[in-house]
């Protein structure tokens with residue numbers, strides 16, 4: 495599939511990896527729907543696309559709400575007449591260990607709040623499911639060639655302090671195998687699905703992380719620096735163009751090895 | 759181009775080269791962008807028609823599920839607040855403006 499002339503929808507398109515993906519697609523001749531919860535970020539990204547000579551709509555929406563998902567899919571098709579690429583980059587972190595102990599008594603002093611569990615599962619897993627499901631529905635009914643891109647994470651392997659996040663991301667990484675298996679079963683041949691599992695990437699999300707832990711993790715990255723969001727975006731662009739890539743999850747981490755890091 | 763008023767929101771469709779930019783007013787007086795570089799080569803009236811169809815899709819009026827949803831009921835004291843079941847066949851999610859929808863029902 496060619497990027498030029500395609501229509502792409504990017505959730506979380508107002509910041510970080512999503513923003514880089516929007517600009518990559520717009521720069522390569524796709525029309526793009528920028529979906530995000532934060533209107534001022536949408537405004538900034540849509541204006542940047544305009545300055546690049548591209549075409550974009552901005553749709554403020556919450557990916558965890560089913561009616562919002564239906565609205566941004568319909569809005570994209572209303573604006574551009576079709577949908578070819580759906581990237582689910584909206585995501586959050588709410589880190590913390592499941593239990594914390596009181597140093598003196600050795601008893602549990604704090605539990606990871608259910609609100610922290612639920613918010614991450616809702617956004618990173620349910621949000622991705624809804625976007626992938628409704629984008630696929632539109633692509634099947636429209637008969638358009640399509641690519642679904644759930645954004646997983648290298649921490650799908652299980653990161654301490656991220657029971658909520660890792661649980662969501664390992665599930666996101668499984669989606670391509672399941673979705674494409676089901677498409678094969680149902681005779682749906684026009685849509686592919688490739689998940690991307692980024693390593694530690696230089697976006698505002700990392701400012702919410704424990705900075706000491708981040709520094710320690712960087713020592714385990716062969717590349718010796720954070721991955722750039724643009725590097726993730728160009729990998730997604732490659733996935734659009736290479737039709738043999740399907741039903742798989744690609745890690746792009748700069749060579750994260752975790753020998754001294756925390757994940758096992 | 760004259761602005762479009764739809765469901766108490768004010769939209770402007772401005773020409774930018776041979777394309778159109780769609781913005782709308784926010785409560786504080788600032789502006790938000792709904793789209794840029796749109797409707798290449800379309801005339802003013804065609805762009806206006808397309809813009810209106812787009813805003814009706816992006817900003818539907820009527821039942822909107824905000825707050826607690828059916829999957830995650832909230833407890834306020836003994837009261838269980840359950841949001842709308844958006845998958846239910848009787849769930850109404852309309853995208854007509856608030857003036858015309860009662861007539862259509």
Ligand SMILES: NC(=O)c1ccc[n+]([C@@H]2O[C@H](COP(=O)([O-])OP(=O)(O)OC[C@H]3O[C@@H](n4cnc5c(N)ncnc54)[C@H](O)[C@@H]3O)[C@@H](O)[C@H]2O)c1
Pocket residue numbers: 505506507508509510511512529530531532535555556557558582583584585586617618621645646647648691692693694695696697698699700
């Ligand atoms: N940055 C990293 O190191 C890294 C590594 C691996 C995976 N990821 C994943 O990549 C994706 C993008 O991360 P990022 O670093 O660009 O984050 P980011 O915080 O820079 O951007 C995320 C965007 O998603 C939006 N968003 C959050 N919740 C939303 C919701 N409910 N509805 C709509 N929009 C919502 C935010 O407003 C924000 O604009 C996430 O899924 C993240 O888990 C990031």
